Amino acid sequence: MSAREEIVPVFVPHLGCPHDCVFCNQRRISGRQEPATAETVHMAIAQAAALPRTGAKRQLAFYGGSFTAVPFPLQETLLGAAREGIEAGVIDSIRLSTRPDAVDESVLRRLRAYGVETVELGAQSMDDEVLRLSRRGHTAADVEKAAGLVRAAGFQLILQMMTGLPGDTDDKCLRTAEKLIALRPDGVRIYPAVIVRGTELCELWKAGEYREHTVEDAVRVCARLLPLFEAAGIPVIRLGLNPTEELSAGAAVGGAYHPALGELVKSRVWLDRARGLLAGTAPGSRATLRVHPTRLSQMLGQRRANVETLREEFSLRELRVLPGAAGRNELLVEIDPPEI
Numbered sequence: 001m002s003a004r005e006e007i008v009p010v011f012v013p014h015l016g017c018p019h020d021c022v023f024c025n026q027r028r029i030s031g032r033q034e035p036a037t038a039e040t041v042h043m044a045i046a047q048a049a050a051l052p053r054t055g056a057k058r059q060l061a062f063y064g065g066s067f068t069a070v071p072f073p074l075q076e077t078l079l080g081a082a083r084e085g086i087e088a089g090v091i092d093s094i095r096l097s098t099r100p101d102a103v104d105e106s107v108l109r110r111l112r113a114y115g116v117e118t119v120e121l122g123a124q125s126m127d128d129e130v131l132r133l134s135r136r137g138h139t140a141a142d143v144e145k146a147a148g149l150v151r152a153a154g155f156q157l158i159l160q161m162m163t164g165l166p167g168d169t170d171d172k173c174l175r176t177a178e179k180l181i182a183l184r185p186d187g188v189r190i191y192p193a194v195i196v197r198g199t200e201l202c203e204l205w206k207a208g209e210y211r212e213h214t215v216e217d218a219v220r221v222c223a224r225l226l227p228l229f230e231a232a233g234i235p236v237i238r239l240g241l242n243p244t245e246e247l248s249a250g251a252a253v254g255g256a257y258h259p260a261l262g263e264l265v266k267s268r269v270w271l272d273r274a275r276g277l278l279a280g281t282a283p284g285s286r287a288t289l290r291v292h293p294t295r296l297s298q299m300l301g302q303r304r305a306n307v308e309t310l311r312e313e314f315s316l317r318e319l320r321v322l323p324g325a326a327g328r329n330e331l332l333v334e335i336d337p338p339e340i
Protein backbone atom coordinates (compact mmCIF):
# COMPACT_ATOMS: atom_id res chain seq x y z
CA MET A 1 0.00 0.00 0.00
CA SER A 2 1.48 3.32 -0.95
CA ALA A 3 1.30 6.54 1.05
CA ARG A 4 -1.18 7.70 -1.57
CA GLU A 5 -3.85 5.26 -0.45
CA GLU A 6 -6.60 5.81 2.11
CA ILE A 7 -8.32 2.83 3.68
CA VAL A 8 -12.01 2.73 4.60
CA PRO A 9 -12.18 -0.34 6.89
CA VAL A 10 -15.15 -2.68 7.30
CA PHE A 11 -14.67 -5.48 9.80
CA VAL A 12 -16.03 -8.88 8.76
CA PRO A 13 -15.94 -11.18 11.81
CA HIS A 14 -15.04 -14.88 11.87
CA LEU A 15 -18.41 -15.80 10.38
CA GLY A 16 -17.21 -17.51 7.24
CA CYS A 17 -14.19 -19.16 8.71
CA PRO A 18 -14.48 -22.90 9.35
CA HIS A 19 -11.10 -22.97 11.08
CA ASP A 20 -9.70 -22.18 14.48
CA CYS A 21 -6.11 -21.07 14.14
CA VAL A 22 -4.41 -21.30 17.53
CA PHE A 23 -3.56 -17.58 17.64
CA CYS A 24 -6.97 -16.28 16.52
CA ASN A 25 -9.69 -14.97 18.77
CA GLN A 26 -12.09 -14.05 15.98
CA ARG A 27 -14.64 -16.61 17.11
CA ARG A 28 -14.68 -15.13 20.59
CA ILE A 29 -14.85 -11.60 19.26
CA SER A 30 -17.44 -12.40 16.64
CA GLY A 31 -19.71 -13.87 19.32
CA ARG A 32 -19.99 -10.35 20.65
CA GLN A 33 -20.17 -8.58 17.33
CA GLU A 34 -22.88 -8.08 14.82
CA PRO A 35 -21.94 -9.53 11.45
CA ALA A 36 -21.22 -6.93 8.79
CA THR A 37 -24.27 -6.00 6.69
CA ALA A 38 -24.97 -3.76 3.71
CA GLU A 39 -25.79 -1.09 6.30
CA THR A 40 -22.30 -1.41 7.85
CA VAL A 41 -20.77 -0.84 4.43
CA HIS A 42 -23.13 2.07 3.63
CA MET A 43 -22.17 3.74 6.92
CA ALA A 44 -18.44 3.35 6.23
CA ILE A 45 -18.95 4.86 2.77
CA ALA A 46 -21.03 7.73 4.19
CA GLN A 47 -18.28 8.50 6.72
CA ALA A 48 -15.69 8.48 3.95
CA ALA A 49 -17.88 10.74 1.81
CA ALA A 50 -17.94 13.32 4.60
CA LEU A 51 -14.14 13.66 4.45
CA PRO A 52 -12.44 15.83 1.84
CA ARG A 53 -10.67 13.99 -0.97
CA THR A 54 -6.91 14.36 -0.60
CA GLY A 55 -6.04 13.03 -4.02
CA ALA A 56 -5.10 9.69 -2.45
CA LYS A 57 -6.68 6.53 -3.80
CA ARG A 58 -9.47 5.41 -1.48
CA GLN A 59 -9.99 1.68 -0.95
CA LEU A 60 -12.78 0.08 1.02
CA ALA A 61 -11.16 -2.81 2.90
CA PHE A 62 -12.96 -5.87 4.22
CA TYR A 63 -10.80 -7.11 7.10
CA GLY A 64 -11.03 -9.51 9.96
CA GLY A 65 -12.07 -12.87 8.61
CA SER A 66 -11.85 -14.91 5.46
CA PHE A 67 -14.01 -12.94 3.10
CA THR A 68 -14.35 -15.50 0.34
CA ALA A 69 -15.35 -18.19 2.86
CA VAL A 70 -18.33 -16.10 3.97
CA PRO A 71 -21.64 -17.52 2.65
CA PHE A 72 -22.00 -16.44 -0.95
CA PRO A 73 -25.21 -14.36 -0.54
CA LEU A 74 -23.58 -12.26 2.18
CA GLN A 75 -20.45 -11.77 0.03
CA GLU A 76 -22.69 -10.48 -2.75
CA THR A 77 -24.56 -8.17 -0.38
CA LEU A 78 -21.34 -6.67 1.00
CA LEU A 79 -19.63 -6.39 -2.37
CA GLY A 80 -22.77 -4.90 -3.92
CA ALA A 81 -22.92 -2.24 -1.21
CA ALA A 82 -19.23 -1.48 -1.70
CA ARG A 83 -19.68 -1.21 -5.45
CA GLU A 84 -22.31 1.47 -4.87
CA GLY A 85 -19.53 3.49 -3.22
CA ILE A 86 -17.41 3.11 -6.34
CA GLU A 87 -20.32 4.11 -8.58
CA ALA A 88 -20.92 7.19 -6.41
CA GLY A 89 -17.26 8.16 -6.74
CA VAL A 90 -16.69 7.99 -2.96
CA ILE A 91 -14.27 5.08 -3.07
CA ASP A 92 -12.03 3.94 -5.87
CA SER A 93 -11.69 0.22 -5.30
CA ILE A 94 -12.10 -2.64 -2.86
CA ARG A 95 -9.55 -4.78 -1.03
CA LEU A 96 -10.13 -7.83 1.12
CA SER A 97 -8.26 -10.51 2.99
CA THR A 98 -8.89 -14.21 2.87
CA ARG A 99 -7.41 -17.68 3.27
CA PRO A 100 -5.33 -19.33 0.54
CA ASP A 101 -7.67 -22.31 0.37
CA ALA A 102 -10.74 -20.10 -0.12
CA VAL A 103 -9.93 -18.79 -3.59
CA ASP A 104 -10.29 -20.35 -7.00
CA GLU A 105 -10.89 -19.00 -10.52
CA SER A 106 -14.65 -18.56 -10.10
CA VAL A 107 -14.27 -16.82 -6.73
CA LEU A 108 -11.76 -14.42 -8.26
CA ARG A 109 -13.99 -13.74 -11.27
CA ARG A 110 -16.78 -12.72 -8.89
CA LEU A 111 -14.48 -10.40 -6.95
CA ARG A 112 -13.30 -8.80 -10.16
CA ALA A 113 -16.88 -8.15 -11.27
CA TYR A 114 -17.53 -6.18 -8.09
CA GLY A 115 -14.49 -3.93 -8.37
CA VAL A 116 -12.07 -5.70 -6.01
CA GLU A 117 -8.53 -4.68 -6.84
CA THR A 118 -6.39 -6.07 -4.02
CA VAL A 119 -6.49 -9.54 -2.48
CA GLU A 120 -4.56 -10.26 0.71
CA LEU A 121 -3.75 -13.87 1.47
CA GLY A 122 -2.96 -15.04 4.98
CA ALA A 123 -0.01 -17.33 4.30
CA GLN A 124 1.37 -17.06 7.86
CA SER A 125 4.12 -19.62 7.22
CA MET A 126 5.50 -21.63 4.31
CA ASP A 127 6.49 -24.46 6.63
CA ASP A 128 3.88 -27.22 6.67
CA GLU A 129 4.76 -28.33 10.19
CA VAL A 130 4.28 -24.79 11.53
CA LEU A 131 0.98 -24.52 9.64
CA ARG A 132 -0.17 -27.85 11.07
CA LEU A 133 0.78 -26.99 14.65
CA SER A 134 -0.97 -23.63 14.24
CA ARG A 135 -4.11 -25.41 12.99
CA ARG A 136 -4.22 -23.29 9.88
CA GLY A 137 -5.92 -26.03 7.89
CA HIS A 138 -3.98 -25.32 4.69
CA THR A 139 -0.52 -26.07 3.35
CA ALA A 140 2.30 -24.05 1.81
CA ALA A 141 1.30 -25.51 -1.56
CA ASP A 142 -2.16 -23.95 -1.10
CA VAL A 143 -0.47 -20.55 -0.65
CA GLU A 144 1.59 -21.00 -3.81
CA LYS A 145 -1.43 -22.03 -5.83
CA ALA A 146 -3.66 -19.22 -4.53
CA ALA A 147 -0.97 -16.56 -5.03
CA GLY A 148 -0.53 -17.72 -8.63
CA LEU A 149 -4.28 -17.52 -9.28
CA VAL A 150 -4.57 -14.05 -7.70
CA ARG A 151 -1.70 -12.71 -9.77
CA ALA A 152 -2.89 -14.39 -12.96
CA ALA A 153 -6.33 -12.81 -12.48
CA GLY A 154 -4.66 -9.37 -12.39
CA PHE A 155 -5.24 -8.46 -8.74
CA GLN A 156 -2.72 -6.72 -6.53
CA LEU A 157 -1.41 -9.46 -4.25
CA ILE A 158 -0.53 -8.85 -0.61
CA LEU A 159 0.82 -11.73 1.47
CA GLN A 160 0.70 -11.90 5.24
CA MET A 161 3.20 -13.87 7.30
CA MET A 162 3.64 -14.45 11.01
CA THR A 163 6.71 -15.11 13.11
CA GLY A 164 6.93 -17.08 16.33
CA LEU A 165 4.13 -19.57 15.66
CA PRO A 166 4.23 -23.01 17.32
CA GLY A 167 7.15 -25.00 15.91
CA ASP A 168 8.61 -21.88 14.28
CA THR A 169 12.28 -20.84 14.28
CA ASP A 170 14.16 -17.84 12.91
CA ASP A 171 15.46 -20.00 10.05
CA LYS A 172 11.95 -21.19 9.17
CA CYS A 173 10.80 -17.56 9.11
CA LEU A 174 13.65 -16.67 6.76
CA ARG A 175 12.75 -19.55 4.46
CA THR A 176 9.10 -18.44 4.56
CA ALA A 177 10.17 -14.93 3.52
CA GLU A 178 12.24 -16.32 0.65
CA LYS A 179 9.32 -18.43 -0.55
CA LEU A 180 6.93 -15.47 -0.31
CA ILE A 181 9.37 -13.28 -2.27
CA ALA A 182 9.42 -15.94 -5.00
CA LEU A 183 5.64 -15.46 -5.33
CA ARG A 184 6.28 -11.80 -6.28
CA PRO A 185 3.66 -10.09 -4.09
CA ASP A 186 3.04 -6.33 -4.34
CA GLY A 187 3.49 -6.05 -0.58
CA VAL A 188 3.66 -8.06 2.63
CA ARG A 189 2.46 -7.70 6.18
CA ILE A 190 4.42 -9.29 9.00
CA TYR A 191 2.61 -10.14 12.20
CA PRO A 192 4.80 -11.53 15.01
CA ALA A 193 2.67 -13.83 17.17
CA VAL A 194 0.81 -12.21 20.04
CA ILE A 195 -0.74 -14.34 22.78
CA VAL A 196 -4.33 -13.17 23.01
CA ARG A 197 -6.49 -14.13 25.96
CA GLY A 198 -9.08 -16.77 25.09
CA THR A 199 -7.08 -18.36 22.26
CA GLU A 200 -5.70 -21.86 22.10
CA LEU A 201 -2.23 -20.35 21.91
CA CYS A 202 -2.84 -18.84 25.32
CA GLU A 203 -3.78 -22.27 26.70
CA LEU A 204 -0.71 -23.89 25.15
CA TRP A 205 1.48 -21.16 26.65
CA LYS A 206 -0.04 -21.55 30.11
CA ALA A 207 0.47 -25.32 29.87
CA GLY A 208 4.13 -24.77 28.99
CA GLU A 209 3.65 -26.24 25.52
CA TYR A 210 4.37 -23.04 23.63
CA ARG A 211 7.37 -20.78 24.16
CA GLU A 212 6.39 -17.12 24.04
CA HIS A 213 7.66 -15.13 21.04
CA THR A 214 8.81 -12.09 22.95
CA VAL A 215 9.16 -8.55 21.61
CA GLU A 216 12.94 -9.14 21.54
CA ASP A 217 12.47 -12.40 19.58
CA ALA A 218 10.27 -10.56 17.07
CA VAL A 219 12.68 -7.66 16.72
CA ARG A 220 15.62 -10.03 16.17
CA VAL A 221 13.97 -12.12 13.46
CA CYS A 222 12.09 -9.27 11.75
CA ALA A 223 15.34 -7.28 11.49
CA ARG A 224 16.56 -10.14 9.29
CA LEU A 225 13.32 -10.34 7.28
CA LEU A 226 12.99 -6.65 6.49
CA PRO A 227 16.23 -6.37 4.45
CA LEU A 228 15.22 -9.47 2.44
CA PHE A 229 11.94 -7.90 1.33
CA GLU A 230 13.64 -4.53 0.82
CA ALA A 231 16.32 -6.06 -1.41
CA ALA A 232 13.57 -7.74 -3.46
CA GLY A 233 11.76 -4.41 -3.87
CA ILE A 234 8.70 -5.68 -1.94
CA PRO A 235 7.25 -3.12 0.50
CA VAL A 236 6.48 -4.29 4.04
CA ILE A 237 3.24 -2.39 4.51
CA ARG A 238 2.67 -3.42 8.14
CA LEU A 239 4.87 -4.84 10.85
CA GLY A 240 3.10 -5.91 14.05
CA LEU A 241 -0.54 -5.98 15.07
CA ASN A 242 -2.31 -2.63 15.01
CA PRO A 243 -2.58 -1.51 18.61
CA THR A 244 -6.19 -1.62 19.82
CA GLU A 245 -7.80 -0.59 23.08
CA GLU A 246 -8.76 -4.19 23.81
CA LEU A 247 -5.26 -5.56 23.24
CA SER A 248 -3.60 -2.76 25.20
CA ALA A 249 -6.12 -3.13 28.04
CA GLY A 250 -4.97 -6.68 28.71
CA ALA A 251 -6.27 -8.96 25.96
CA ALA A 252 -2.67 -9.28 24.74
CA VAL A 253 -1.32 -11.36 27.61
CA GLY A 254 2.07 -12.09 26.08
CA GLY A 255 4.05 -12.34 22.88
CA ALA A 256 5.23 -9.65 20.52
CA TYR A 257 2.72 -6.90 21.24
CA HIS A 258 4.34 -3.47 21.17
CA PRO A 259 2.73 -0.33 19.75
CA ALA A 260 6.00 0.71 18.09
CA LEU A 261 7.23 -2.70 16.96
CA GLY A 262 7.93 -1.51 13.42
CA GLU A 263 10.21 1.27 14.67
CA LEU A 264 12.03 -1.13 17.01
CA VAL A 265 12.69 -3.45 14.08
CA LYS A 266 13.93 -0.67 11.79
CA SER A 267 16.21 0.51 14.54
CA ARG A 268 17.60 -3.03 14.92
CA VAL A 269 18.24 -3.21 11.17
CA TRP A 270 20.47 -0.13 11.50
CA LEU A 271 22.17 -1.59 14.58
CA ASP A 272 22.96 -4.79 12.66
CA ARG A 273 24.29 -2.76 9.70
CA ALA A 274 26.53 -0.77 12.02
CA ARG A 275 27.78 -4.00 13.63
CA GLY A 276 28.80 -5.23 10.19
CA LEU A 277 30.70 -2.03 9.39
CA LEU A 278 32.40 -1.80 12.77
CA ALA A 279 33.51 -5.47 12.81
CA GLY A 280 37.24 -5.66 13.43
CA THR A 281 37.51 -2.12 14.81
CA ALA A 282 40.34 -1.86 17.33
CA PRO A 283 39.19 -1.31 20.92
CA GLY A 284 39.62 2.30 22.03
CA SER A 285 38.84 3.68 18.54
CA ARG A 286 36.70 6.71 17.87
CA ALA A 287 33.97 6.07 15.33
CA THR A 288 31.52 8.30 13.50
CA LEU A 289 28.43 6.98 11.77
CA ARG A 290 26.59 9.17 9.28
CA VAL A 291 23.07 8.52 8.06
CA HIS A 292 20.45 10.35 6.04
CA PRO A 293 18.77 12.89 8.38
CA THR A 294 15.44 11.01 8.17
CA ARG A 295 17.14 7.87 9.51
CA LEU A 296 18.88 9.47 12.47
CA SER A 297 16.42 8.45 15.17
CA GLN A 298 16.29 4.86 13.86
CA MET A 299 20.10 4.66 13.94
CA LEU A 300 20.27 6.13 17.43
CA GLY A 301 17.60 3.74 18.75
CA GLN A 302 15.13 4.39 21.55
CA ARG A 303 16.88 6.50 24.21
CA ARG A 304 20.14 6.11 22.21
CA ALA A 305 20.14 2.36 22.93
CA ASN A 306 21.99 1.53 19.68
CA VAL A 307 24.79 3.96 20.50
CA GLU A 308 25.30 2.44 23.95
CA THR A 309 25.18 -1.12 22.58
CA LEU A 310 27.76 -0.42 19.87
CA ARG A 311 30.08 1.49 22.17
CA GLU A 312 30.11 -1.38 24.62
CA GLU A 313 30.29 -4.20 22.07
CA PHE A 314 33.28 -2.67 20.26
CA SER A 315 34.88 -1.02 23.33
CA LEU A 316 34.86 2.32 21.51
CA ARG A 317 36.28 5.40 23.17
CA GLU A 318 33.68 7.50 21.41
CA LEU A 319 30.83 6.89 18.99
CA ARG A 320 29.13 9.75 17.22
CA VAL A 321 26.01 9.32 15.09
CA LEU A 322 25.40 12.29 12.84
CA PRO A 323 23.12 13.28 9.99
CA GLY A 324 25.13 13.38 6.80
CA ALA A 325 25.24 13.10 3.04
CA ALA A 326 24.26 9.43 3.07
CA GLY A 327 21.54 7.87 0.93
CA ARG A 328 18.31 6.92 2.70
CA ASN A 329 19.47 3.36 3.24
CA GLU A 330 23.17 4.09 3.45
CA LEU A 331 25.39 4.06 6.50
CA LEU A 332 28.79 5.75 6.31
CA VAL A 333 31.51 5.05 8.86
CA GLU A 334 34.75 6.82 9.76
CA ILE A 335 37.12 5.27 12.27
CA ASP A 336 40.04 6.90 14.11
CA PRO A 337 42.15 4.10 15.56
CA PRO A 338 43.54 4.57 19.07
CA GLU A 339 46.95 6.25 19.35
CA ILE A 340 49.60 3.77 20.45
Ligand code: SF4
Pocket residue numbers: 014017018019020021024025026064065066099122136
Ligand atom coordinates in the same frame (compact mmCIF):
# COMPACT_ATOMS: atom_id res chain seq x y z
S1 SF4 B 1 -8.40 -18.42 9.12
FE1 SF4 B 1 -8.32 -16.30 9.85
S2 SF4 B 1 -10.31 -15.87 10.76
FE2 SF4 B 1 -10.15 -18.10 10.53
S3 SF4 B 1 -9.40 -18.82 12.52
FE3 SF4 B 1 -7.63 -18.53 11.19
S4 SF4 B 1 -6.90 -16.44 11.55
FE4 SF4 B 1 -8.99 -16.62 12.40
